[in-house]
Amino acid sequence: MMDQMRSQLGRVRGLGSNKHGVGHWWAQRITAVALVPLSIWAVVSAVSLTGADYTTFQAWISEHGNLVLMLSFVVAMFHHANLGMQTVIEDYVHGEATKITLLITTKFIAAIGAISCIVATLKVALTG
Amino acid sequence: MAAANRPLSPHLQVYRPQITSFISIMHRLTGVAMAFGTILFTYWLASAAYGAEAFERAQSLMGSWFGLVVLLGFTFSIYFHFANGIRHLFWDVGKGYEMETVRKTGWLVAIFAIVATVATWATVCPWIGGA
Numbered sequence: 103m104m105d106q107m108r109s110q111l112g113r114v115r116g117l118g119s120n121k122h123g124v125g126h127w128w129a130q131r132i133t134a135v136a137l138v139p140l141s142i143w144a145v146v147s148a149v150s151l152t153g154a155d156y157t158t159f160q161a162w163i164s165e166h167g168n169l170v171l172m173l174s175f176v177v178a179m180f181h182h183a184n185l186g187m188q189t190v191i192e193d194y195v196h197g198e199a200t201k202i203t204l205l206i207t208t209k210f211i212a213a214i215g216a217i218s219c220i221v222a223t224l225k226v227a228l229t230g
Numbered sequence: 231m232a233a234a235n236r237p238l239s240p241h242l243q244v245y246r247p248q249i250t251s252f253i254s255i256m257h258r259l260t261g262v263a264m265a266f267g268t269i270l271f272t273y274w275l276a277s278a279a280y281g282a283e284a285f286e287r288a289q290s291l292m293g294s295w296f297g298l299v300v301l302l303g304f305t306f307s308i309y310f311h312f313a314n315g316i317r318h319l320f321w322d323v324g325k326g327y328e329m330e331t332v333r334k335t336g337w338l339v340a341i342f343a344i345v346a347t348v349a350t351w352a353t354v355c356p357w358i359g360g361a
Contacts, residue, residue, distance in 0.1 A: 135319065138312070155286060156285045212268075215272045218272050
């Protein structure tokens with residue numbers, strides 16, 4: 103039996119509920135750690151932009167630090183949201199076809215959302 | 231494989247509510263709510279790409295009653311998920327597993343989320359005392 107010739111670590115590396123080993127777990131944690139400072143920045147920024155007009159927003163997002171942090175926040179946030187939704191779907195949806203359809207839909211929405219946010223951020227910041 | 235002797239998951243209908251299970255469920259609920267909230271966030275950010283008029287329409291939607299209720303839920307969700315996420319990261323490195331600590335940090339997360347939400351809104355709402 104092939105399975106018995108593999109070490110415990112070798113076996114667990116390629117398994118887990120979605121057959122992708124510990125990759126998902128690590129990505130969820132890394133994005134979580136990144137979002138600790140980034141979400142504080144996002145909340146402070148949202149508060150400071152309350153009722154802001156376009157000119158104020160454009161000046162704010164053109165500032166290099168805000169531009170970099172906004173792009174970092176968007177990437178970490180959409181990735182983390184996708185991974186989280188994946189966990190919830192895998193836990194509660196048992197029909198294989200429904201589960202895979204939902205997982206793919208979630209990934210597509212997260213990808214489109216992230217790309218849309220990145221393009222909008224760059225467009226407003228760089229071209230006004 | 232026989233499943234007879236394997237431990238069962240708790241059935242929510244007959245399970246006494248506890249701070250541990252409550253916080254755990256709330257972590258998922260706030261996470262899923264914010265995942266749906268990213269659609270609104272994308273609308274807000276993308277509106278700026280369509281110019282001043284579209285952005286200011288999005289801004290006034292955020293200031294409407296619908297917008298304010300969603301943003302209030304968003305504020306609470308962020309603080310809750312943020313604080314409990316840090317609690318999870320401590321567990322990931324093997325710390326804070328004593329039952330007394332687990333309960334204490336659970337209450338801490340709930341109290342922090344409520345206090346931080348009120349404090350944040352107090353800084354922006356004229357009728358609570360902010361600018």
